[in-house]
Amino acid sequence: MAGVGCGCAGPMEWPAGAVSPLNIPSWRAFPLRARLRELFPGRPVLVHNDGVALAAGEHWAGAGRGVRNLLAVTVSTGVGGGLVLGDRLFHGTSGNAGHIGHLVVDVDGPDCPCGGRGCVEALASGPRTVHRARAAGWAPAAGQPADGHTLAAAAAAGDEIACRELARAGTAVGAGLASSASLLDLEVAVVAGGFAQSGPIFWDALLAGFGRHAGLAFVRRLRIERSDDPGRIALRGVAAFVLAPHRYGWPD
Template identity: 50%
Template sequence: MAADPPPSPSPLVAAVDLGGTKTAGAVVTGTGELLARAECPTAADGDAEAVFAGVARVLDELAGHPAWPGVTAVGVGSAGPVDTVAGTVSPVNIPSWRGFPLVRRIAERTALPVRLLGDGVALAEAEHWLGAAAGYRDALCMVVSTGVGGGLVLDGRVRPGPSGNAGHIGHLSIQWDGDPCPCGGRGCLEGLASGPAIVRHARAAGWRPTEGGPLTARAVADSARTGDGAALTAFDLAARALAAAIAGTAALVELQAVVIGGGVAQSGPLLFDPLTRHLTHYAGLPFTRGLHLHPAHFGPDAGLIGAAAAALRT
């Protein structure tokens, strides 16, 4: 059963998708059409005001679009954890933001109501509304990018939990004696399957970028497509960690499908082929087998579409 659509196709909303690498924004219609876009790098290592300056820049650019006067609310999907009750965010991969009052700051800048959700929940909102999870009542939707997040669709509805963090699969501990994580745990999935983790795996296995080339998961993927053994090993390790986390989640809540978006998911078969293979080893209980794996329908726009879906219900 598909999620209930936002109430009307006529309102316009603004959407912001804030991650550790970039901050994106859009003006979005009630049918999910993006009328305008803006984007800038996230100053993740800067102080709190430097990070917010990127958000402000994106909002200001959107405000210059002719459609802006029709915007009725702002939806924000942020790297987490978030606190949707307090309106604050504390992204693990943005150290200067701890309890940062993002809702209040955006409301002050735009004079509009603001709806906050975690980036994984935003992906779930988008994919269950109009995307790859629309035909399922029970699904896990994941972001695998600079970080790893998630959102749950259970019994036909997105379930963000009391503070907005339900489904935050990136901080499941996959290795109980693994490396410390900035979240305070050890051996977290994010430290094993994110884009930066794939780069670490590849370099440890002997991969080197081309001279002057970037140290990114995309560069590792490019090498893997040429048959580079170290690069292929890195994706296999990430896929194995993802499989363990997905199987554990399926054992807890029973799932029909898993939808994976984010930059790493755009590597396609390099991630999905070993993930499918490893799931056969980790998903042993009968009700955890046969999960349908899908790439996110919206690709890099999923966070914007999901934030917009939430804002349309504000």
């Protein structure tokens, strides 16, 4: 075995691999990398944000092959992301670069679990979108869970509240992509997660939100793709941490 790669929700202390996922309250400064090293002594163990793993996988073996500048985004329980810039995984100062979920897209928007306000995650994550829909009067059918999958199915069936809130989530992601492309001059953005698979209501709103905020020609050239197989791609990404360290690894 060459080593162990692992992706986890953030934020985290990097490269130490102590993780504090916002949506796993019981893990605060949890020493994930140290625990994995105990299980696999003598092997390199690399732990990074799950959005970073997705970015590495999409660049190495997915929709971002052959490009130099890529943003990967996952829209699920939270909204995360990872960056490849100049054909290399970009970590930033603390390993949290690319965290589009906490890019502000509405300065008067709702509070976010990160402590900020109006972040993409506060507007587009599954739980926050469901919460807004329920507050507006939407309820799942008897026996169905009140989650993002049920909400997306209700939207596809024509429920007015579900359609509106799912579209609001897509609009927020689109605005975040436009801002990211403006800052970083990206070539490709790949979107994954439950809502990315939910169909045209989310995607039409995402593309419209992007178009509304992509005022500059170089921003409008951004190619936006849906991840074909995000689970497998993220697994390839953590493999890339170990197997292609010249592009996706980092000094210990």
